[in-house]
Amino acid sequence: MEKITICIAAALLAASCSKQETETVSPTVQAMNGTMPIPAGSVTRTSYGFLKFKDLATYEAALSVISNLSDAQLDAWEMSLGYQSAYSYYHIAAIDLTLNEDPATGEEQRANIPGFKNSVVEDDLLLRIMDKNGMIQVGDYVFAASMDEGYILETNARNLGRQYTNLSTGVFVPSVMNKFNGDDAAYTAKYESVFELLDQTDTTGINPGNFSPVLFSTKDITKGQDEFYIVDNLGGKNYYRFKLQNVYQTAVMYYSLLNKNWVQAKNSLGIWTKEYDHAYMQYVNLSTDQVFYKSKKSNSSEINKSQQYPTHVYPPVKQKLRVYEGGRGLDYYTFETTSRWKIGQNTPTWQPSERVAIYKY
DSSP states (O other): OEEEOOOHHHHTSSOOOOHHHHHHOOOEEEETTEEEEOOTTSEEEOTTSSEEESSHHHHHHHHHHHTTOOHHHHHHHHHHHTOOOHHHHTTHHHHHTTOEEOTTTOOEEOOOOTTOOOTTOOOHHHHHHSOTTSEEEETTEEEEEEGGGTEEEEEEGGGHHHHHHHHHHTOOOTTTEEEEOSOTHHHHTTSSSHHHHHHHHOOOOOOOSOOOGGGGEEEEEEOSSSOEEEEOTTSOEEEEEEEEEEEEEEOSSOEEEEEEEEEEEBOTTSOBOSOOTTEEEEEOOOTTOEEEEEESOSSTTOOEEEEEOOOOEEOSSOEEEEEEEESSOEEEEEEEEEEEEEESTTOSSOOOOEEEEEEEO
């Protein structure tokens, strides 16, 4: 097993760590929310190719760091680990630029990617920490996600020698595995997380029986104005629209709250592009633009947070705001965002603000 760590060079300077650094240094990574120490060897690439996080504390600390990195920095981070994520292996960045839209829902579909079992994932950070087979290890627990089929398998790492092939291909073996769906209340009602459930019970054979991809996320989406046009110098009409989405991602071992917004343009064939690179977007800092949430467990370790969104005018391409990420599900959340947009720096006025909100009580 090759010991690798998240390092300043890889994460923030987009350069890989040297062998000497990974063996002798316990570096820190400067994240937006402070300096997070990630000890050398606590995040490794296993001989099977997937990531292993030493324990739950390391996992959540690492998530807090990498959630603030750009795509280029995440690419460099993967390189420094000698690791290839599902996001990179399946070229998700390129695919997302050419997605077809479902006419019934207005949403883009990552469909028909050979071998890809997790096209329903809404938060790309999750695709960054799982390998091409949907696998990831936290402490002693190895997870293999087949979310398009509606389930995530789990087994203790001591079973990997005999069960790797079954795990990586989605074959459930009840005597040594658990089979989870996206409804955490079905099996963790008494526990803070699936990790606490497994720590305290060492159970196998969990099989809720109700498996559906839709159990892995809750979201609210709007297109904004379906068609807004600007007349060009030749008298032609150029059509645009704004899309805004809030998502609660649930994935047994990974949870997040995030906002995504982007502007699309209609091309000469009448097809909406995934992202239009001459748009300007802004989070509107209203009193309602905030998030309240609480993690599981009613004691002093509860997380309660209220956050005003920053008001920023962003450069082009899709924007993401992630306000929570971790291995613990949420007891409740109120997640609201309001954004507005315009085409080009010289457009005289912003388009009317759009608001999305999702709730769980």
